[in-house]
Amino acid sequence: MTQSEQKELVASVAIDTLIRQGKIFSGMKIGLGTGSTAYPAVRHLAGRIADGTVKDIKAVVTSFGTQNLCEELDIPVFSMNDKTIGGHLDLAIDGADEVDPLNHVIKGGGAALLREKIVAYNSTQFVIVADSTKIVDSLGTGFALPVEIIGEARVPVVAALNALGAECVLREGVRKCGPVITDNGNQLLDIKWKTPVDPAEMEDKVNGIVGVVENGFFTKNRPIVFTIDKEGNVIER
Numbered sequence: 001m002t003q004s005e006q007k008e009l010v011a012s013v014a015i016d017t018l019i020r021q022g023k024i025f026s027g028m029k030i031g032l033g034t035g036s037t038a039y040p041a042v043r044h045l046a047g048r049i050a051d052g053t054v055k056d057i058k059a060v061v062t063s064f065g066t067q068n069l070c071e072e073l074d075i076p077v078f079s080m081n082d083k084t085i086g087g088h089l090d091l092a093i094d095g096a097d098e099v100d101p102l103n104h105v106i107k108g109g110g111a112a113l114l115r116e117k118i119v120a121y122n123s124t125q126f127v128i129v130a131d132s133t134k135i136v137d138s139l140g141t142g143f144a145l146p147v148e149i150i151g152e153a154r155v156p157v158v159a160a161l162n163a164l165g166a167e168c169v170l171r172e173g174v175r176k177c178g179p180v181i182t183d184n185g186n187q188l189l190d191i192k193w194k195t196p197v198d199p200a201e202m203e204d205k206v207n208g209i210v211g212v213v214e215n216g217f218f219t220k221n222r223p224i225v226f227t228i229d230k231e232g233n234v235i236e237r
Helices: 003-020 038-050 064-073 113-121 151-163 199-207
Strands: 029-032 058-061 089-094 123-129 145-149 166-170 187-193 212-215 224-228 234-236
Touching: 003 038, 003 089, 003 123, 003 224, 003 234, 029 038, 038 064, 038 089, 038 123, 058 064, 089 113, 113 123, 113 145, 113 212, 145 151, 151 166, 151 187, 199 212
Parallel strands: 029 058, 029 089, 089 123, 123 224
Antiparallel strands: 145 187, 145 212, 166 187, 224 234
């Protein structure tokens, strides 16, 4: 099974399981994530809306890309600030770049980590869908941790991250000269440690650096994770 096929299978099973368990229901407020694993889940949810399985879903999206997809699929999109949403969601569903044994995750490979965290941390239930390549023993040494920063603070932020033992690279654009600019107008550092770190501790330490807007460790709203085993079976953990 290819990685793309895994993503499609995990997403479809996750949506149908959450509906069957009563965790996705008509009238709910749901956060929808960004990226190649989240988008199959969005499309499958749209199918369940279209066939009448669930109705009156109100979505809050985490990026311009997800907003465009929802518009194509006729999923109504709201702001977290809209009175209909009231700053809180029933459930958020998203992909991940890495997931550890405690279901701590790294997110932000698609540069949407700030809005993804706003959605995830203001949801009653957080759900991650992930193919088998995303399951790891520890975070922070394999896939780079994205850190969204104020551009003017880049040099002192890099110095502070180096003091925490991290190696930093400014994320550069593809088919664009210069750094990646997020949907929020900020720059991104991709950082790694040579040895494993405590994600929960480091989430707070990195966010405590002046000039850091947010980082891609997600440890404070432990998700339900849907992934796939070596035999091709979707598992919930």
